[in-house]
Amino acid sequence: MASSSRVEILNEGGFRSDGRKQFELRDMVIDLSQQGTADGSALVSHGLTQVIVSVFGPREAKMRSQTIYDRANINVELSIASFSTGERRKRSRGDKRILEMAATIKSTFEPVVQTTLYPRSQIDIFVQVLQQDGGLLQACINATTLALASAGIPLYDFVCAVTGGVHSTSPMLDLTTLEESDIPHVTVATMPGSGKVTLATMETRLHVDRFEEIFRLACEAGQILHKEMRAAVRSRTGVLISAMQSAAPRQGIKKMIR
């Protein structure tokens, strides 16, 4: 009998197909340097999934009909590069899947951004997906948080997202494409300070007994990502402050980072 060439999701030694352990998260690379003329931008990679988000705003709305009298309007536009996946697929901007993901990101950030401070204005979030290897929504949300922070838009808290899945009875975190296509998985976005959850989305079938465990694990993983994201924002702020200090050495600039 020919041996199976199927890749094992989790082998006996506890290692996954890319060599990680069960609860190990992929390498996260964060780059907050300015891009073009955006007010804030963030390039985030979770392993091989790479996403760049640019934030413009708060600024005057392009269409007056979309303004809200007492808050800012958040507009999310997502575009996925045709070469981001293994197989080339040209996705138009009006593709339903893309619109759904953009609407998900918008509803995730509606309660987080302090929109009441900027009535009748617009905050534009432009997400560009460069490479995909699983955890796309997770990467988009993490990058959006960092881009909003980098743009100086007041937020109630960070939003940290992570995917979690269950392979028979073993839970796993931060799934790649191979794992996502094989096991049921859920994407959870939490606000680490208060522990509140702003997004929990799942499109596969998962037994309710398994759900509690994986949900709890994903919330804990959010705390870990929060540490990484705070460190990145802190170092970026340090760079900006030293630039400001070298330009105006006599003015005292207090470091106010919690």
Place this chain on the structure above:
Amino acid sequence: MSSISKAERSMAALFHEFRSIALETGVAPLANGSARLHIGRNDDGSGGTEILSAVKLEVQTVEEGGVDDGRIVCSVSCSPTAYPNLSTGALDDLQHDLTTVLHQTLSHSSLHPSNLAILAGKKSWLLNLDVVILADAGNIYDAVFMAARAALWDTKVPRTRSVQYKARKSGKASADMDVDEEATSGFDTRQVSTAADFELQDYWDEGEVLEGRDRWPVCLTLNLESSIQFLDANLQEEASSPLRILMLYSFGTSPPALQAMRTLNQGDLTLAHIKTLISSAEKYASELFKALNAKLVEEDLRRNQKARERFSGRLGF
């Protein structure tokens, strides 16, 4: 707007100088060839024109009577980040314009590479060139064509081998029947390939280089303002030039071939003026071509060097 005097040109740049250009190939590991280009980026990474381009090869089945040499399809996509003040409709229009110019120039038969066929008459490669504009600070056409050229230079076509399945001859022939077998004549000199399928060869590299590297054109945008012509305009300079002219030169042959020409903005030209413009544009384009080639060769060396070092490091040399 008043004419732009030499003193007013920002950054003390001469009329015929480009802003600094940064190029990197091999940025999209899932693509067959890719490149990222920056023109005029500041030290902290802000500003400037930024383009990302990638080539992906797909196998396509050739229809009856179709060309079996492969096809090239180009498309340009403008990220809303690059044009934050344009509505979605205006963005789509701009995308369509850029796609048309890029596709019509690059898919021309004179530039067609010869190694895009797989199985004669049956299968060939479809080359998809996707260009994404991430930031626009002027001189977008030059940048798009440079990035396209870099991605095409970087493209590796996977090696294939035709495979033919021969049905096993049936078992013992019946002793009673006389079976006439068709003998192949020794005089049959036709080389008709009956291969119906192909397989990818497992090679240490990603394939052979796309043929016709030298032919891919470089674009030069001449901004004309009264009697002055200047290159590499930023957004304000572009908006204030009454006439801009794009010229695309291919340096694969000598003399260089003018692949395409297009005028932008509302000015007009006399035929004599066009002739002088063509000769001066050719000069600048050839300098750009040489500089771009030098950089692409250097990029190739850098990546191969890195790969070799990693390989030898692993083996402990």
